[in-house]
Amino acid sequence: MIGKLIKYEFRSLWRRFLPLWAGLAALGLVNGFTITHVLENNRIEGLSNFLLGVLPLIMLIVLFTVLGVLTLVFICQRFYQGLLGREGYLMFTLPVSSAEHILAKTIAALLLTVLTGLAFLLSGTLLVLALDVKGFLEGMRDAFAALRQLELPRGIGWLITEGLVCGLVTAASSLLQIYAAIALGHLASRHRAGWSLLAYVGISMILSTGVFQLGSLGMGRAMERWLDRILDGGVNGAMSAMAAGMGFMILINLALAVVFFFLTKIILDKKLNLE
Amino acid sequence: MxxxxxxxxxxxxxxxxxxxxxxxxxxxxxxxxxxxxxxxxxxxxxxxxxxxxxxxxxxxxxxxxxxxxxxxxxxxDTEVLEAMRRSLARARTQEYLQEMQALGLEAAAAAELVREEGEKI
Amino acid sequence: MSEILVECRALRRSFGSVQALRGVDLKLEPGKIVGLLGPNGSGKTTLIKILNGLLQPSSGEVRIDGRAPGVDTKELVSYLPDREYFPDWMRVSDALDFFQDFYADFDRARAEEMCRALELEQGRSIKTLSKGMREKLQLLLVMSRQARLYLLDEPIAGVDPAARDYILHTILTNYNPQGTVLISTHLISDVEQVLDEAVFLREGEVVLHEAVDSIRERTGQSVDSLFREMFRTGGREGGERNDR
Known part of the structure; x- marks a missing residue:
């Protein structure tokens, strides 16, 4: 059932995001060419050159920002309107549990974020490519050769994997924090959006003070040992320190994610009141 | 109908x-x-x-x-059909006579009206 | 004795200080078309939302096919709300896909047939349809399911007479005969001939639950007429026999 829900989440976003991603990639390419042109001609005076060099760049930056904001807005909207708005009449009468709904939305949102990130990457790559294909390819070849010669420390693969997991879990807990805030806002009878915002800010504040407390509690000594490991331990020491640091982040975010998930689930199960 | x-x-x-x-x-x-x-x-x-x-x-x-x-x-069964036909007609006639009575016409006067109208058809 | 499909016992629901349902007791058998009749604000929508799992009771019990409302019962219940619930991005074909994906009892061929009869193309975006057409689409999707319980919340309110006939006809020709249809409305004369039983709801309580034929025989009035009498004068009797 979760798979089916995710399928419909994606059906809802294709038409809006695909052109944006395509536009981003295209603009990256265009910018590569225009910047090359401006640099080659070495003239920055003159209105036409100015427009040629700067305008596409501005458009690119604007599109980057818009896409980022749109992704966030879309994710919030899909939860707020899609589950707690009039679409909720359709969703909550499906033979699907609230846990499945929350998971499906979370996974779809994560995928959307990843895809948008990939679009950013693609755009940047195309820009560099258009700028200087030869230089780019040579640079890549050199980099790979250097990597192959480099004695990779053991466990680098694990570290990278841990990094990815850490990124995912952190993203998930951030998403679930948004969902929990929206669910908390739903408990009010009016101005629910406002209350949701307040809830989000409130949770963030609680978290940051909590971290602060933890930090001052006794982390001082742990931090010292951690720093020692980095400074004295060489590459291996640094790696294990990073692994430990990331492991810690994973644990905390996992715990947060679970708390937010159950908070949201309980509110949806017991306190649903669509209007 | x-x-x-x-x-x-x-x-x-x-x-x-x-x-x-x-x-x-x-x-x-x-x-x-x-x-x-x-x-x-x-x-x-x-x-x-x-x-x-x-x-x-x-x-x-x-x-x-x-x-x-x-x-x-x-x-x-034509007998059954006929019996029902007559039964429905009878019920209608009773209704009709009641309406005539409400207008002040007794059965005989009503029957006379029926005969007159029937000749015109 | 036939099994009970829906049972409510001392069902209560409040919203803050407002008591929407004050102890509803109700039993519905399968194979019946039942009218949930009452003025606006009598608790009809609240009761229906509790039956389809959109709302939790404040106290009391609800059982559908012997189980409390949950994921299991949602498979058996086909619900038509009194508002539109499709997201803006959906086309007609998306809506049919959706019902087919999530409801095992959905009859896609039947739904497509009804779309054809309405000249509703599969590729149309739902938000470009007229309001009346959107409502008909929701109705035909709900009625294309072979559900055990159909909950229709005000299906004919604000609808022209031709559309109303279409709606009642669609309900009659598509519902699962082994299932029960609960139609909530305040427009009683329009639906009376379609009903087996009538449930009168007044201020969150059931004040009458009787077969339509029985009401007519007992009181010599139509259900609509009895309703007006009971809800105008505030009389709590089941309707006095009119002296003729």
């Missing part, structure tokens, strides 16, 4: 009357297949259970017979 549910009597009774009328006037000829409950309920815009009850009454009247394989059939 559409079904009409006009007054406050039980709907199935009104349907029964109208179905009897249809059979006697040949809308459903003798020996022909009688429509199913769902068909008639859909046509009349009524609950199938209600139509079922009306059709049950037709079976009790003997106007319709049910066969497991063939469904419902209108009877060929």
């Amino acid at each position: 559409n079904f009409s549910i006009k007054d406050s009597r039980p709907i199935w009774q009104q349907l029964t009357e109208q179905l009897r009328q249809r059979i006697v006037t040949g809308v459903y000829p003798p020996g022909s297949r009688f429509p199913s409950v769902r068909e008639l309920a859909s046509e009349a815009g009524v609950n199938p259970n209600t139509m079922q009850r009306a059709m049950g009454q037709l079976e009790t009247d003997g106007l319709v017979t049910t066969n497991r394989t063939q469904g419902r059939t209108v009877t060929r």
Whole structure:
């Protein structure tokens, strides 16, 4: 059932995001060419050159920002309107549990974020490519050769994997924090959006003070040992320190994610009141 | 001739009357297949259970017979049909006479009116 | 004795200080078309939302096919709300896909047939349809399911007479005969001939639950007429027999 829900989440976003991603990639390419042109001609005076060099760049930056904001807005909207708005009449009468709904939305949102990130990457790559294909390819070849010669420390693969997991879990807990805030806002009878915002800010504040407390509690000594490991331990020491640091982040975010998930689930199960 | 549910009597009774009328006037000829409950309920815009009850009454009247394989059939029995025809006509006549009485005409005067009008047709 | 499909016992629901349902007791058998009749604000929508799991009761019990409302019962219940619930991005075909994906009892061929009869193309975006057409689409999707319980919340309110006939006809010709249809409305004369039973709801309580035929025989009035009498004068009797 979760798979089916995710399928419909994606059906809802294709038409809006695909052109944006395509536009981003295209603009990256265009910018590569225009910047090359401006640099080659070495003239920055003159209105036409100015427009040629700067305008596409501005458009690119604007599109980057818009896409980022749109992704966030879309994710919030899909939860707020899609589950707690009039679409909720359709969703909550499906033979699907609230846990499945929350998971499906979370996974779809994560995928959307990843895809948008990939679009950013693609755009940047195309820009560099258009700028200087030869230089780019040579640079890549050199980099790979250097990597192959480099004695990779053991466990680098694990570290990278841990990094990815850490990124995912952190993203998930951030998403679930948004969902929990929206669910908390739903408990009010009016101005629910406002209350949701307040809830989000409130949770963030609680978290940051909590971290602060933890930090001052006794982390001082742990931090010292951690720093020692980095400074004295060489590459291996640094790696294990990073692994430990990331492991810690994973644990905390996992715990947060679970708390937010159950908070949201309980509110949806017991306190649903669509209007 | 559409079904009409006009007054406050039980709907199935009104349907029964109208179905009897249809059979006697040949809308459903003798020996022909009688429509199913769902068909008639859909046509009349009524609950199938209600139509079922009306059709049950037709079976009790003997106007319709049910066969497991063939469904419902209108009877060929001319005596039964005639008896129902007369019964419906009689009921109408009684209503008519009551209305005439309300206008101040007794049965004999009403009968005279009937004869006069009948000659014109 | 036939099994009970829906059972409510001492069902209560409040919203803050407002008591929407004050102890509803109700039993519904399968195979019936039942009218949930009452003025606006009598608790009809609240009761229906509790039956389809959109709302939790404040106290009391609800059982559908012997179980409390949850994921299991949602498979058995086909619900038509009194508002539109499709997201803006959906086309007609998306809506049919959706129902087919999530409801095992959905009859896609039947739904497509009804779309054809309405000249509703599969590729149309739902938000470009007229309001009346959107409502018909929702109705035909709900009625294309072979559900055990159909909950229709005000299906004919604000609808022209031709559309109303279409709606009642669609309900009659598509519902699962082994199932029960609960139609909530305050427009009683329009639906009366379609009903087996009538439930009168007044201020969150059931004040009458009787077969339509029985009401007519007992009181000599139509259900609509009895309703007006009971809800105008505030009389709590089941309707006096009119002296003729």
